[in-house]
Amino acid sequence: MYRHIINPEKKKGHINPEIQGHFSEHLGRCIYEGIYVGENSDIPNKNGMRTDVVEALKEMKIPVLRWPGGCFADEYHWMDGIGEKASRKKMINTNWGGVVEDNSFGTHEFMELCEQLGCKTYINGNVGSGTVREMSEWVEYMTFDGVSPMADLRKKNGHEKPWTVDYFGVGNESWGCGGNMLPEYYADIFRHYQTFVRNYNPDKKIKKIAVGPSDKDYNWTEVLLNKCFMGQGKFPQNYGYMNGLSLHYYTLPYDWDRKGAATGFNEKEWYMTLNKTLFMEELLTKHSAIMDRYDPENKIGLIVDEWGTWYDVEEGTNPGFLYQQNTMRDALVAGINLNLFNKHCKRVHMANIAQLVNVLQAVILTEGAEMLKTPTYHVFKMYSAHQDNELIESSIDTKQIGLEDSYMVPNLSESVSVDRDGRVHITIANLSVSEDYEIESTLLGKEIKAVNGEIITGKMDAHNTFENKETVKLVSFDAVSIKGDKLNYVLPACSVLHIEVTL
Ligand code: AHR
Numbered sequence: 001m002y003r004h005i006i007n008p009e010k011k012k013g014h015i016n017p018e019i020q021g022h023f024s025e026h027l028g029r030c031i032y033e034g035i036y037v038g039e040n041s042d043i044p045n046k047n048g049m050r051t052d053v054v055e056a057l058k059e060m061k062i063p064v065l066r067w068p069g070g071c072f073a074d075e076y077h078w079m080d081g082i083g084e085k086a087s088r089k090k091m092i093n094t095n096w097g098g099v100v101e102d103n104s105f106g107t108h109e110f111m112e113l114c115e116q117l118g119c120k121t122y123i124n125g126n127v128g129s130g131t132v133r134e135m136s137e138w139v140e141y142m143t144f145d146g147v148s149p150m151a152d153l154r155k156k157n158g159h160e161k162p163w164t165v166d167y168f169g170v171g172n173e174s175w176g177c178g179g180n181m182l183p184e185y186y187a188d189i190f191r192h193y194q195t196f197v198r199n200y201n202p203d204k205k206i207k208k209i210a211v212g213p214s215d216k217d218y219n220w221t222e223v224l225l226n227k228c229f230m231g232q233g234k235f236p237q238n239y240g241y242m243n244g245l246s247l248h249y250y251t252l253p254y255d256w257d258r259k260g261a262a263t264g265f266n267e268k269e270w271y272m273t274l275n276k277t278l279f280m281e282e283l284l285t286k287h288s289a290i291m292d293r294y295d296p297e298n299k300i301g302l303i304v305d306e307w308g309t310w311y312d313v314e315e316g317t318n319p320g321f322l323y324q325q326n327t328m329r330d331a332l333v334a335g336i337n338l339n340l341f342n343k344h345c346k347r348v349h350m351a352n353i354a355q356l357v358n359v360l361q362a363v364i365l366t367e368g369a370e371m372l373k374t375p376t377y378h379v380f381k382m383y384s385a386h387q388d389n390e391l392i393e394s395s396i397d398t399k400q401i402g403l404e405d406s407y408m409v410p411n412l413s414e415s416v417s418v419d420r421d422g423r424v425h426i427t428i429a430n431l432s433v434s435e436d437y438e439i440e441s442t443l444l445g446k447e448i449k450a451v452n453g454e455i456i457t458g459k460m461d462a463h464n465t466f467e468n469k470e471t472v473k474l475v476s477f478d479a480v481s482i483k484g485d486k487l488n489y490v491l492p493a494c495s496v497l498h499i500e501v502t503l
Contacts, residue, residue, distance in 0.1 A: 061387060065122060090103065169211070170193050218290060275408065310324075335429035392417060429496045451480050
């Protein structure tokens with residue numbers, strides 16, 4: 001039996017809903033087809049946005065959406081995506097398949113999408129090939145409520161009132177596709193560009209995100225923070241001019257040359273993948289330790305704005321479109337990472353899985369008018385119970401499992417939070433392909449009145465197809481016995497479980 005100790009009296013930090021955020025890039029069939037089909041499409045839509053996709057994402061409680069990239073962001077010129085659609089400039093998507101885009105999805109369409117979804121907005125600006133003026137004018141266009149060249153242009157294009165930009169990324173992967181810069185250089189660029197990301201509405205300040213490291217590039221974090229905090233002696237409230245520092249880390253079973261298949265993998269690849277994804281824990285800990293030295297009060301968020309699995313593309317699909325299936329293995333990857341983000345919620349203020357629809361570890365796949373929810377979708381829906389809660393102290397006994405010494409993993413992953421009404425939410429994942437485990441969760445000093453459980457489980461590469469959309473889905477889980485402050489249950493192999501506890 002595995003002892004799971006929960007101390008509801010020990011609050012460990014606030015779980016920002018944005019920890020469960022998403023990312024949508026102009027890449028493959030994410031925006032076009034996956035989300036936006038245009039007003040004249042036969043696929044049911046509202047102002048061009050697929051109704052089925054919007055409804056599913058609302059049900060999953062999507063809290064925030066990042067757009068337009070990714071690598072695409074550093075080649076995106078926002079003015080090409082406004083005004084009369086027929087006369088918008090076409091552009092080559094050089095990063096992703098070299099396809100020509102007609103710019104019919106631009107700023108107005110993104111804002112419309114977020115309004116339909118009821119989620120926050122995270123816009124990523126162009127540093128790599130854009131100018132300070134271009135970035136500054138985009139912010140003015142979107143957020144200024146008054147008379148100005150950009151606000152007037154927005155009104156002329158049919159939107160009288162400004163929108164809210166909750167987060168603004170000053171470049172993307174500036175160490176790579178965003179300009180191949182060194183951290184010393186980017187630090188100056190960031191200080192410069194962010195100056196002109198103006199806050200026109202003091203009640204709705206834009207949170208500025210600096211380009212942070214790629215996985216374990218601790219030097220990037222150190223140099224950037226060092227240079228951004230320089231000369232701020234008198235103004236420590238500037239916090240290095242940033243509200244967030246991004247971190248990108250993808251889970252590849254093998255490496256960039258041969259990533260591994262999304263389906264039809266073996267047990268060894270299962271454990272390799274989970275082992276690789278668990279590296280996130282070390283990344284969060286070590287980057288946070290550097291940030292702690294500059295910002296001990298956790299004012300600057302670590303923004304994991306690209307994470308998730310990256311496999312070889314599905315056979316017969318465009319290699320530049322990054323289309324992959326999604327199995328129970330992805331459900332485990334999602335559960336493990338969301339538990340980690342919860343545990344690190346003091347520092348991790350937002351995270352955005354890559355990407356929303358039809359790209360990488362997507363929550364939704366589409367084919368023509370058809371849509372399906374992936375196992376990852378169901379995990380996000382389940383974990384939405386943690387949004388806006390307080391993390392509470394918890395720990396669990398584990399043992400190491402796996403097939404090879406170098407790819408061992410702990411058998412269990414968990415996190416626990418309490419919501420505003422005092423209900424406790426336990427999410428727990430079983431990383432074993434074959435073993436069930438008996439768990440005893442103890443809520444120290446509490447009398448448990450009732451529980452409600454939901455679970456996702458199946459064979460390791462179980463997935464949903466357009467022929468069979470519900471092979472993997474959430475089902476209720478009643479096999480929990482209550483005794484005083486304890487819950488006893490058997491957690492099936494290869495599963496993610498949510499138990500809501502009423503005290
Ligand atoms: O998500 C796909 C790509 O991965 C993004 O465009 C880029 O930022 C990262 O390298």
